[in-house]
Amino acid sequence: EPEVTQTPSHQVTQMGQEVILRCVPISNHLYFYWYRQILGQKVEFLVSFYNNEISEKSEIFDDQFSVERPDGSNFTLKIRSTKLEDSAMYFCATTYLIGETQYFGPGTRLLVL
Amino acid sequence: GENVEQHPSTLSVQEGDSAVIKCTYSDSASNYFPWYKQELGKGPQLIIDIRSNVGEKKDQRIAVTLNKTAKHFSLHITETQPEDSAVYFCAANGGYQKVTFGIGTKLQVIP
Numbered sequence: 001e002p003e004v005t006q007t008p009s010h011q012v013t014q015m016g017q018e019v020i021l022r023c024v025p026i027s028n029h030l031y032f033y034w035y036r037q038i039l040g041q042k043v044e045f046l047v048s049f050y051n052n053e054i055s056e057k058s059e060i061f062d063d064q065f066s067v068e069r070p071d072g073s074n075f076t077l078k079i080r081s082t083k084l085e086d087s088a089m090y091f092c093a094t095t096y097l098i099g100e101t102q103y104f105g106p107g108t109r110l111l112v113l
Numbered sequence: 114g115e116n117v118e119q120h121p122s123t124l125s126v127q128e129g130d131s132a133v134i135k136c137t138y139s140d141s142a143s144n145y146f147p148w149y150k151q152e153l154g155k156g157p158q159l160i161i162d163i164r165s166n167v168g169e170k171k172d173q174r175i176a177v178t179l180n181k182t183a184k185h186f187s188l189h190i191t192e193t194q195p196e197d198s199a200v201y202f203c204a205a206n207g208g209y210q211k212v213t214f215g216i217g218t219k220l221q222v223i224p
Contacts, residue, residue, distance in 0.1 A: 004156075031210065033210070033211065041216075042202070042214045042215065042216045042217060043157060043202060043214040044214070045211040045212070045213065048210045048211055050210075055210060056210055056211060058211075091156050091157070098210055099144070099145055099206065099210075101147060101159050101162060102147070102159075102212060103159070104149070104156035104157045104158065105156050106155055106156045107155070107156045
């Protein structure tokens with residue numbers, strides 16, 4: 001069964017450093033999402049991406065965050081200057097059509113020290 | 114925007130008993146309601162979903178009901194097994210692309 005993959009599985013970084021989280025969507029999926037989950041809390045929407053553009057973003061997704069699909073395969077989330085409060089699990093999700101099931105990757109656990 | 118409330122936050126049941134998790138949503142535009150199971154250290158995995166044109170859906174031991182008028186939807190797991198132990202999230206799409214999750218229910222099935 002096709003699945004969403006994410007790398008790295010764990011990332012430890014110093015506050016102020018840049019991190020790039022990577023996702024490989026299911027091959028025929030067209031809509032891509034990033035969510036995050038702070039330890040013990042609910043999964044929160046960050047951003048949705050379609051046709052090489054951001055289609056929706058939350059208040060969390062400020063200027064420190066960016067997304068792109070540089071090579072038509074990987075879908076990346078960049079945090080420009082990490083803060084302590086960015087420590088969380090980051091999940092990529094993808095779907096073929098709007099309103100259809102979103103399939104989640106296993107997540108990247110980011111720890112900012 | 115959409116707001117999803119979920120309860121209980123924790124639920125312990127004896128193996129073989131049923132478990133029920135309830136959610137409410139706020140946005141009448143929501144038309145898609147997935148349920149996800151999250152095991153420790155893993156991403157949420159879809160277990161069942163329901164759309165607003167359907168009142169009930171069943172898949173083996175799992176069933177979901179939807180009351181659009183009351184904006185309630187529920188997950189029912191029958192004949193629970195230890196491997197059902199996980200965190201379960203309800204979600205609603207608010208008519209948009211994203212899904213808004215509930216806080217999660219930690220289900221523990223006691224052998």
